[in-house]
Amino acid sequence: MSRLFTVRNVVVVALLIFLALVPFFAVLTGNAFLTTLFTRIVILAIAAVSLNLIMGFGGMVSFGHAAYLGIGGYAVGILAYEKVTSAFIQWPVALVACAIFALITGALSLRTRGVYFIMITLAFAQMIYYVGVSLDRYGADDGLTIYTRSQFAGLINLSNRTVFYYFCFACLMGTIYLVWRMVNSRFGMVIQGARSNDRRMRSIGFPTYRYRLVCFVIAGVLCGLSGVLLANQADFISPATMHWTRSGDLIVMAVLGGMGSVIGPVMGAVALLVLEETLPHIIGAVGGFVTGKSMVAAKEYWALILGPMLLLVVLFARGGIDGLLRRFGRD
Amino acid sequence: MTEALLQVEGLTKRFGGVIASDAITIDVKRGELHAIIGPNGAGKTTLIGQLTGEITPNTGSVRFDGSDITALPTYRRSMLGLARSFQITSLFPDFSVIDNVALAAQAHDGHSFRFWADAREQPELREAAMIALKRVGLADRANLLVAKLSHGEHRQLEIAMALATKPRMLLLDEPMAGMGPDESSRMVAMLKQLKQELTILLIEHDMEAVFALADRITVLVYGKVIASGTPDEIRANAEVIQAYLGERDAEAANG
Incomplete structure (x- = not known):
């Protein structure tokens, strides 16, 4: 079974083990921020995996996926503001709201293809963004602070940093497993067939529209879970969570990590957010070392480095990081 | 009436000013291999599109096994047993x-x-x-x-x-397109096997294959059926020779 020990599989396992041990590293290094950062990464990885279900496997490039982060987050925030803090109410409400939004917008968007699909999903997300902006009772533009995290009737304490991290990590692993089972099931074959050749799918007897719609709803609900967690992590929700640039971030995670596999977007989320976090420091340190002066101002320009890196990945590593690692294994 | 598995009646499709299908009427009997031939631009692929449900006709009807399928979407026709292969490989x-x-x-x-x-x-x-x-x-x-x-x-x-x-019936849209002579003859042998069990509507440019396989042939020119009959009848039909085969013979004679 030498095929199990490819470079790619070793990296995947190492990444998962690292994610499983993050709180320990945080204790070892005395850097509590590490857990906070990786909680965010793990939560957004759930969103990226869910986006990739429709984008990578289903060929439905949605430019409005952050809408579900917002809907999930606002469901938690608004209910908490109205003194409903039980997760057993908040979370089902959040996920059902996402399902309904996905069902309605999906039913309309999936009648279009290609660029039109991208634009219409973007338009729906912008609509919900402006709904957020207009919620005067719930902070409007400024957002809404969440004073109490979701309560699991005393069973799970989400206010504990380590508990919360492992809770999110378990959600990510569950999402990966679920999506992995799904893409290899009969349903997954239909979704991938419809991406590859929708016309042929219909001619061999598949009503592809309804399968794609169900897939769109599942992805929306999974991303809603990510939104619920994100609001709890930040203790805050604002319209910025569902700004179109956030949808763009999710696309970048999936493309950077690799759309061909379930785990690719997790790599993309880790890579993008770690770079975002560390590049300013690296620029400051390297710049300071080279010029001998303080380079605090140069830190602002981290995006100048990140941009070309993304370009290189898109141009030369079509399968993203995951595709690149697979190529190593072949030699 | 049940003798015909597929009945096409008065099928008409206009694209702007062009009439791609002009009141086409064809009966495909159970168990036969029915070939449709015609020069390029005769409307053969438009006809297939209407049979599979990808193109909606302006008027006319398509009946499969006695029931009207004119308005059914493609996947429902596949469910009824109407299968199709594509002219341009679609996999x-x-x-x-x-x-x-x-x-x-x-x-x-x-x-x-x-x-x-x-x-x-x-x-x-x-x-x-x-x-x-x-x-x-x-x-x-x-x-x-x-x-x-x-x-x-x-x-x-x-x-x-x-x-x-x-399937109960195969719609084959130029299955020999782009094939070499060896591959073609293998395909002909295979279709001979298949026609033992299935009703087949064959659209094909390869005349040799068509005359070797077909029980009946319909000739389409400019969207119109100009003749329909056994291979022998088609070979002897003056209008067909004029419109289609004659063109080739003339080419062959000049070339």
Whole structure:
């Protein structure tokens, strides 16, 4: 079974083990921020995996996926503001709201293809963004602070940093497993067939529209879970969570990590957010070392480095990081 | 009336000022191989499109096994047993050969809202796919990626996919397009086998193949049926010779 020990599989396992041990590293290094950062990464990885279900496997490039982060987050925030803090109410409400939004917008968007699909999903997300902006009772533009995290009737304490991290990590692993089972099931074959050749799918007897719609709803609900967690992590929700640039971030995670596999977007989320976090420091340190002066101002320009890196990945590593690692294994 | 499996009546389709199908009426009897021939631009592919439901006719009707299917969407026609192969190869290039055929079998094995079990591990789909692959002679290529097959093999795979949908009737849109003489004669031999069990509507440019295979032939010119009959009748029909075969003979004589 030498095929199990490819470079790619070793990296995947190492990444998962690292994610499983993050709180320990945080204790070892005395850097509590590490857990906070990786909680965010793990939560957004759930969103990226869910986006990739429709984008990578289903060929439905949605430019409005952050809408579900917002809907999930606002469901938690608004209910908490109205003194409903039980997760057993908040979370089902959040996920059902996402399902309904996905069902309605999906039913309309999936009648279009290609660029039109991208634009219409973007338009729906912008609509919900402006709904957020207009919620005067719930902070409007400024957002809404969440004073109490979701309560699991005393069973799970989400206010504990380590508990919360492992809770999110378990959600990510569950999402990966679920999506992995799904893409290899009969349903997954239909979704991938419809991406590859929708016309042929219909001619061999598949009503592809309804399968794609169900897939769109599942992805929306999974991303809603990510939104619920994100609001709890930040203790805050604002319209910025569902700004179109956030949808763009999710696309970048999936493309950077690799759309061909379930785990690719997790790599993309880790890579993008770690770079975002560390590049300013690296620029400051390297710049300071080279010029001998303080380079605090140069830190602002981290995006100048990140941009070309993304370009290189898109141009030369079509399968993203995951595709690149697979190529190593072949030699 | 039940003798005809497929009845096309007065089918008309206009694209702007162009009449692509002009009151076409064709009966395809149960168990026959019915060929449609005609020069380029005669409207053969438009006709197939209307039979499969991808193009909606302006007027006229299509009946399959006695029931009106004129307004049915493509996938419902496939469910009734009307299978189609494409003129321009239309496969799932990123799947393996057997995955392509298994997907066709899956379409006719209940709904696919099954989210958990691995579809590639399901013997009922894999076995049905292997049977179809054996019939077209691709069994030994089952695990290759579609992209690795030759053009001729792609055409064979097209037919295997149609067969895996358990059809009662095959609509074959130029199955020999782009094939060499060897591949063509193998395809003819295979179609001879298939016509023992299935009703076939064959659209084809290769006259030799058409006259070797067809029980009846319909000739389409500028969207109109100008003749319909046995191969011998078509060969002897003056109008056909004028409109179609004559053109070729003249070419052959001059060339």
